[in-house]
Amino acid sequence: NAGVTQTPKFQVLKTGQSMTLQCAQDMNHNSMYWYRQDPGMGLRLIYYSASEGTTDKGEVPNGYNVSRLNKREFSLRLESAAPSQTSVYFCASSGVGIADTQYFGPGTRLTVL
Amino acid sequence: GQQLNQSPQSMFIQEGEDVSMNCTSSSIFNTWLWYKQDPGEGPVLLIALYKAGELTSNGRLTAQFGITRKDSFLNISASIPSDVGIYFCAGQGSGTYKYIFGTGTRLKVLA
Numbered sequence A: 001n002a003g004v005t006q007t008p009k010f011q012v013l014k015t016g017q018s019m020t021l022q023c024a025q026d027m028n029h030n031s032m033y034w035y036r037q038d039p040g041m042g043l044r045l046i047y048y049s050a051s052e053g054t055t056d057k058g059e060v061p062n063g064y065n066v067s068r069l070n071k072r073e074f075s076l077r078l079e080s081a082a083p084s085q086t087s088v089y090f091c092a093s094s095g096v097g098i099a100d101t102q103y104f105g106p107g108t109r110l111t112v113l
Numbered sequence B: 001g002q003q004l005n006q007s008p009q010s011m012f013i014q015e016g017e018d019v020s021m022n023c024t025s026s027s028i029f030n031t032w033l034w035y036k037q038d039p040g041e042g043p044v045l046l047i048a049l050y051k052a053g054e055l056t057s058n059g060r061l062t063a064q065f066g067i068t069r070k071d072s073f074l075n076i077s078a079s080i081p082s083d084v085g086i087y088f089c090a091g092q093g094s095g096t097y098k099y100i101f102g103t104g105t106r107l108k109v110l111a
Helices: none
Strands: A004-007 A010-013 A019-025 A031-037 A043-049 A064-068 A074-078 A087-094 A102-104 A108-112 B004-007 B010-014 B019-025 B031-037 B044-049 B055-058 B061-065 B071-076 B085-092 B105-110
Touching (some): A004 A087, A010 A019, A031 A074, A043 A064, B004 B085, B010 B019, B019 B085, B019 B105, B044 B055, B044 B061
Parallel strands (some): B010 B105
Antiparallel strands (some): A004 A019, A031 A043, A031 A087, A064 A074, A087 A108, B004 B019, B019 B071, B031 B044, B031 B085, B085 B105
16 A cells, blocks of 8 residues: 655756656545645645546646546646746645545655756 | 644754644634654644544644634644654635645754
8 A cells, every 4th residue: 555656756847848747546535636845835735636537726726737537646737847836746635525634645856947 | 815824933842842833724624634744755644633622642742623723733742853844734624625734833853
């Protein structure tokens, strides 16, 4: 039982390049989330998926797109990376009910030059 | 939008001391979560609270769901060096899948 896994762990992009961050969970959770964490700040929600087939914007969605590929997988895409998107990205999942705890992956450290 | 104020922002304590930190919200929450994050790692869930007034322990950690539903507290007793890290609170309001996170309390323990 790996929990929440994320790939890659590290990535360096040039401005304007695109990439997809992958996330998978093996806990049969319904909801999945993407956050970004910047120095001195808490976690800010980018997008979330309450259940398979649905996605919704969070606090900072601009410049990102997401795909809930199936119940296990939730990907985050940067179409045209910008230096302001340099951050640590965390994927999380939560269980069956609306009021259920969130479990986090190890993070992807992204630098945009 | 909703905001969480977490305090203190950072603290240095001596090994063996007790630690207290808190989060306050501008609106009511139905769920409070407390996480610890070590450098280079994702946040790890410590305690979950689901009911106003609830007091829950996890080893040396005790957290409380404030009676007003707008605050929560985390206490660490007899701190040890491995308690070093950043502690985050997170709250969830009614009818939403979204969590709001505090900005974190950075704890440093002096041996």
